[in-house]
Amino acid sequence: VRRLDLPILVERARRGEQLAVARLISLVENGGPELPAVAAALAPLTGRAHVIGLTGPPGVGKSTMTSELVRQLRAQNRRVGVLAIDPSSPFSGGALLGDRVRMSEHATDDGVFIRSMAARGHLGGLAWATPHALRVLDAAGCDVVLIETVGVGQSEVEIVALADTTVVLLAPGAGDGIQAAKAGVLEVADVFVVNKADRDGADQTVRDLRRMVTLGVRADGGTRGAPTDAGWRIPVQRTVAVRGEGMAQLVAVLDAHRRWLDGSGERERRRLVRAGSEIQAIALERVRARLDQVRGAGGVPELASRVLAGELDPYRAADELMARIEPG
Numbered sequence: 001v002r003r004l005d006l007p008i009l010v011e012r013a014r015r016g017e018q019l020a021v022a023r024l025i026s027l028v029e030n031g032g033p034e035l036p037a038v039a040a041a042l043a044p045l046t047g048r049a050h051v052i053g054l055t056g057p058p059g060v061g062k063s064t065m066t067s068e069l070v071r072q073l074r075a076q077n078r079r080v081g082v083l084a085i086d087p088s089s090p091f092s093g094g095a096l097l098g099d100r101v102r103m104s105e106h107a108t109d110d111g112v113f114i115r116s117m118a119a120r121g122h123l124g125g126l127a128w129a130t131p132h133a134l135r136v137l138d139a140a141g142c143d144v145v146l147i148e149t150v151g152v153g154q155s156e157v158e159i160v161a162l163a164d165t166t167v168v169l170l171a172p173g174a175g176d177g178i179q180a181a182k183a184g185v186l187e188v189a190d191v192f193v194v195n196k197a198d199r200d201g202a203d204q205t206v207r208d209l210r211r212m213v214t215l216g217v218r219a220d221g222g223t224r225g226a227p228t229d230a231g232w233r234i235p236v237q238r239t240v241a242v243r244g245e246g247m248a249q250l251v252a253v254l255d256a257h258r259r260w261l262d263g264s265g266e267r268e269r270r271r272l273v274r275a276g277s278e279i280q281a282i283a284l285e286r287v288r289a290r291l292d293q294v295r296g297a298g299g300v301p302e303l304a305s306r307v308l309a310g311e312l313d314p315y316r317a318a319d320e321l322m323a324r325i326e327p328g
């Protein structure tokens with residue numbers, strides 16, 4: 001992108017032009033030298049979208065639900081963005097193809113912006129690229145942005161931390177619940193959904209989750225909606241996503257959470273935390289790059305051989321390395 005193209009591109013994206021939105025997301029995803037300029041151009045246009053993360057074990061129905069949520073939100077004439085994070089896990093092989101078929105009914109709707117992002121090949125997963133893509137969709141006037149991730153590891157939990165509202169999907173049966181608990185996704189839930197409620201054991205799973213929520217099984221000191229009267233009571237919604245059942249109720253629950261976030265100041269607090277970690281990540285990346293630039297005497301290989309030779313301990317070596325990048 002030539003320098004002068006950027007304001008035009010951003011203006012087109014702001015008006016909701018699909019091509020401009022896709023182009024901006026590609027730009028930020030590639031992490032090129034335009035990144036700071038793009039971020040600067042988008043910054044004044046963001047902060048409106050309700051970012052909803054959907055996570056849960058493989059096959060629980062996240063993509064089906066995402067598609068159903070899009071349908072519901074479009075019926076209310078809201079502009080919707082979808083980010084599907086492909087974790088390149090062995091579980092999701094071929095899943096994206098099915099998702100494309102499912103999503104194809106929305107493909108010609110100019111009020112829906114769909115993007116798949118591959119986590120593979122990025123150091124540290126997608127954590128750094130996702131906020132950029134979110135800003136593009138936010139600036140494009142999306143009222144809601146849905147992020148779908150498979151809840152099987154730490155990187156998914158990190159991505160979920162980008163959401164205003166985190167929905168954890170489970171299916172009937174203890175196995176899924178235990179799996180989710182192991183992955184740590186239970187602790188980040190603002191809303192529980194028991195999907196596949198057409199299957200046996202749905203009542204039991206709903207009961208288990210409600211009990212868990214009532215007991216306040218939270219690991220983070222309660223700032224993410226502990227079940228107090230003043231806070232947010234984590235709802236447990238039953239759905240049959242394949243039949244669209246429970247979806248209107250789920251949309252109402254999500255809207256209620258957004259209102260609670262705004263009214264309680266919690267949305268502001270979460271956004272501050274998010275902005276802080278993004279600044280920190282960018283700064284750390286810069287420090288790392290500057291450390292890498294120290295070559296020859298005082299560079300890492302040279303310091304390492306001095307540590308091996310017993311001339312230096314690793315702490316003194318780190319001091320010497322840091323001294324080389326200190327300003328002045």
Ligand SMILES: Nc1nc2c(ncn2[C@@H]2O[C@H](COP(=O)(O)OP(=O)(O)OP(=O)(O)O)[C@@H](O)[C@H]2O)c(=O)[nH]1
Binds near residue numbers: 239
């Ligand atoms: N019986 C039943 N099946 C469902 C329901 N929702 C989704 N499914 C089916 O479950 C399968 C997996 O659904 P997906 O939406 O692809 O699940 P996912 O969580 O996105 O899967 P991954 O992205 O691979 O983790 C599909 O065959 C769906 O048709 C439901 O409410 N009831």
Ligand SMILES: [Mg+2]
Binds near residue numbers: 063064095148
């Ligand atoms: Mg999926």
